[in-house]
Amino acid sequence: MTHSASPFVPDPSRYIKRSSREVPVGPVTIGGGSPVVLQSMLTSDTLNTEACVREALDLVEAGCELVRITAPTVKDAANLRAIREELRRRSCPVPLVADIHFKPEAAMEAAQWVDKVRINPGNYADRKKFVVRSYTDAEYASAVEQLEDSFLPLVELCLRRGIALRIGTNHGSLSDRILNRYGDTPLGMVESALEYARICRKAGFHRIVFSMKASNPRIMISAYRRLVATLQELGPDWNYPVHLGVTEAGDGEDGRVKSAVGIGALLADGIGDTIRVSLTEDSVREIPVAKALRSLVEQFATAPRPRDRIVPPFDPFSFQRRESHRWDRNPTVGGGEPVRVAVLEENLAALEAASAGTEIVPELGYQPRLVEEVDPEDSAALTALGGGPPRLVTIRDGCPYPPLYAFRMLAARIPAHHPILLKDTFFPGEEGDPLRSLLNSALQLGALLCDGIGDAILLRGEADPRKALELSYNILQATGNRSFKADFVACPSCGRTLFHLQETTARIRKATGHLKGVKIAVMGCIVNGPGEMADADFGYVGGAPGKVNLYVGKKAVRFNIPQEQAVDSLISLIAGEGKWVEPPSS
The missing domain is CATH 3.20.20.20 (Dihydropteroate synthase-like)
Known part of the structure; x- marks a missing residue:
């Protein structure tokens, strides 16, 4: 599916910085060609x-x-x-x-x-x-x-x-x-x-x-x-x-993945003059993440540029998954099936054994001979795909373009019925900073998934196969494609906060993290709750010093609960709404 060219970005297959006016803020300038300002x-x-x-x-x-x-x-x-x-x-x-x-x-x-x-x-x-x-x-x-x-x-x-x-x-x-x-x-x-x-x-x-x-x-x-x-x-x-900012991104890997997807995708579109990464951690820990995101996108600006422009193969304003047909293997890929998680064939058996009985399982062993690997600018190869039976298509390693732009080019140039396997890197095995690698994988794969592009993902930026598998699922959860655990919306602490957010979020995550598909908001004060809980199922909101109010959706249902009793009360509330299950015995 193609969509008419939108003014949100001149060409989605290359980095073009949006032109903005200068806004002085003390000695700092936002916009006007200045580097992205970190907040x-x-x-x-x-x-x-x-x-x-x-x-x-x-x-x-x-x-x-x-x-x-x-x-x-x-x-x-x-x-x-x-x-x-x-x-x-x-x-x-x-x-x-x-x-x-x-x-x-x-x-x-x-x-x-x-x-x-x-x-x-x-x-x-x-x-x-x-x-x-x-x-x-x-x-x-x-x-x-x-x-x-x-x-x-x-x-x-x-x-x-x-x-x-x-x-x-x-x-x-x-x-x-x-x-x-x-x-x-x-x-x-x-x-x-x-x-x-x-x-x-x-x-x-x-x-x-x-x-x-x-x-x-x-x-x-x-x-x-x-x-x-x-x-x-x-x-x-x-x-x-x-x-730019993903508000209430949370902590740990989840917060970094969400931030890389949202902030990174827009920076890669050339949008954004200043950024803040909102983590439920000490504020100083936000800065290395923001620095790394800015640095990653600066590399996009110097990457080679494709010969030809493309029409966006996605609706930039309304999420729609690209309508591929089913590629009949075990498991089936495309045709409305969940986005599949691929791993290298040589790691498949060990990962299957290690993940038995969990939600984090490898689904597809990647073998180049089973996949159509193409150059997104090779007209003859793209034409050869034609309108025949669906084939799983990906981009050949060594492609000089960032994966985000390359896969947009591919989606714009092949028949829509062929499902696409996304890669986070075209140069596997390159050693790099672990934080940059995590953020790059989340940015490249997450941005494409938010565009509706991708039927399977292969993450190779993380060398540890088990960590790569977990990161793959975290990216799918952050982009709304798969749910394998509870989703937490946790605001970063500030001077309004009425309890220790990091400790409280950790306790709630430990007690409820196994609740697949349940979204829980942890908000330090009434400013961020109930309004900014958005579409959370349950809310844990600071109401007064040492006291917590509990919400179902945006409706407050329990008030002024002593903080030491509030997590148990939250569990009781979830159970009363029919969404509690006991955690696995392991």
Whole structure:
């Protein structure tokens, strides 16, 4: 299937950086051809000046170029002055960004002391009570006018001070007004941001950065592509830079895989001027991941370029799996079957024995003689595939292009009924940094799977066969293709957090990780829950210091549970909803 060329990217088979205007943030420039700027967020209490300064200095030493700090109250916002002054006293010029959610008055205070303010359109001036109602055009217009009254003072202050503003939409935290007209969709996310951008432009303010974050990489990718396409349709002076992030990515390998899929796929599309990797870990651990992602995509910019452009073989705004036919082997590949996990034939028997009785099993022994290995630019070989019976097709090793671009070329040039085996590398056996290898595998395979391309995957960037098999399944889970364990949406800690997120997430993961297909959100405060839990089945949300509220979907059902009892209460709630199973005895 081919789709008309979309303005979200000039050619999906090569790296072309999106052109954006410069937005100064203190001594740092976002957009305008500058390198991708790396960000993180403090986990310390904003009122603890010394802890915030110490954490910020550690981040800067690790390579962080922009530091964000939560300011949930006017008192917190006022203390940004002390943090800034102490950093400057210690000769640290890093720009500071205030993170604002519900309180315009906190934003007004923070804007006096920072280089950039981030607001979330879903809960800055609008409110959300998850009420279903229809708005007449007049009611909708009236609500937008009220929004302007609340937001314009901040815009005017940013204009006077010459500071920047990030309009940061989050999936799952859209206002009731947007939800009722557009639904909880990428389209609604874009329109929510544009409402605020129009107010900025009306006031002559253009130091704007956009973001469209989601915990689901598929939704995130779609939302950012729709944003960029919409900005281009609006005109060349709408070329504002873009901040990328997978919100609440989680921890460990899961968090790194999700981040590589979402952030990496968009960077490879040339979209993104600044990034933050959101891990439920110490903030300083986010920076090596962000650095590695930036470095990987910088290599794409210098890779050889194909001779000819292609029309996208996928819908960039709405996920649709490529419609291949069944390749009848054991197991069947393509034709709507789950994306299969291939391993090298010589490792198959050992991996089958080691994984017996688990969900993580090898499904296909890779033998080059059973697969059609082609050059994506060899017209004769591609024509020879023709319209005959389905054959499993892949790209021959040694191809000079990054796999993401090469497999898009292949999908655009072969009949759709042939299923495709994806590879994460065309140069197996190359030794490299383990983190870079993990992120590269997740980026190359995950981005293609989010495009709907791929019927089987072969991961060879990880030398250990067992680890490679586990990573393959983690990539399939992160992209929504397979579910073999519980899925966790865990926010990164910040100054609003009401319990120790890392320890709590680890306890919940240990107790519930075996619940295949169940999605659990672990949120440190009411700002991130219930709204940003998005489509989670259950939520564990900080309600007050030492107390937890439990949710089914977005509905709070149990309140103020002492933290030491909350994990057991969560298990009881899951059981009451009929989704609990006992963990395997092993």
